Amino acid sequence: MLKQKFNNLLQTYTQDISLREKLWQEVEKHYASSKRHYHTLLHLENLFGELEPIHGKLEDWDTIQFSIFYHDIIYKSFKSNNEEESALLAADRLCQIGYPEEKTLKCENQILATKSHNFADNDTNFFTDADLSVLGKDWETYAVYYQQIRKEYNLYPDFLYNNGRKKVLEHFLDMENIFKTEYFQNKYENQARLNIEKEFQILDK
Known part of the structure; x- marks a missing residue:
């Protein structure tokens, strides 16, 4: 189900099937790591479960979906810069598919917001709330x-x-x-x- 969501999302921005598959395999590899017990693919499913029913309240659903997939892609318990590293990786991958620059920046900021949990724009507040649900x-x-x-x-x-x-x-x-x-x-x-x-x-x- 997650793979289909990811592929559907990417199809809007790139018709490169091999690139879409490569990007999905990267996401899956990171979240399926044996060192992870909570920050897994199930965590991503739970975020979609919280936000899909209310996506009508959100201004930019595509960007939030990318934020879901990439917000914990880098996660090492002994590091304090996981969010920054995840945001950088997300920006690089979104650049590869030609995602609009202003939306890429929004995705980066949403990922960084999962560290600070400060008040932000409406979409980011919904996203970080779902992350803490x-x-x-x-x-x-x-x-x-x-x-x-x-x-x-x-x-x-x-x-x-x-x-x-x-x-x-x-x-x-x-x-x-x-x-x-x-x-x-x-x-x-x-x-x-x-x-x-x-x-x-x-x-x-």
């Missing part, structure tokens, strides 16, 4: 998520990981709203806070 799922789903994140950071001992993770959780709890759009606030905000507080208590034991 797992925080507001039922506790069973959330528990699987945080266990998968721990596996991705398994090179760190518990005392280091727990302290770092608690800082991340505190950051979310200190925000006036975790989700920027009214749509996602109504859908996930309350449950997200309950989940985060529960994980924090588990880590604090």
Whole structure:
């Protein structure tokens, strides 16, 4: 399903079948890495699941789709510049298919926004909210998520990981709203806070 979405998206901008296949194989290779447990192809499917039903609220659906496919294409738990590297790779690949320059810049900025989670334009706010939507799922789903994140950071001992993770959780709890759009606030905000507080208590034991 993801491959078909990707191919359909690319068809608008390039008729080079071999290039489309090459770009898909690159996406698949990165997200299917054995070192990944949460930032996988399933994560991309979940983002599409959140945003496709409301794509009518979005101004530039094509750019958001590219942002979904490329926002975590570079993901190394011991690096702090994954978003920057992913944005650069996305820009290069979009250049290859002749994607408009202003839309490419928009895609780069959306990918970078998944690091800062600052308020931005409407499309970017919906995109980053969808990226965080797992925080507001039922506790069973959330528990699987945080266990998968721990596996991705398994090179760190518990005392280091727990302290770092608690800082991340505190950051979310200190925000006036975790989700920027009214749509996602109504859908996930309350449950997200309950989940985060529960994980924090588990880590604090």
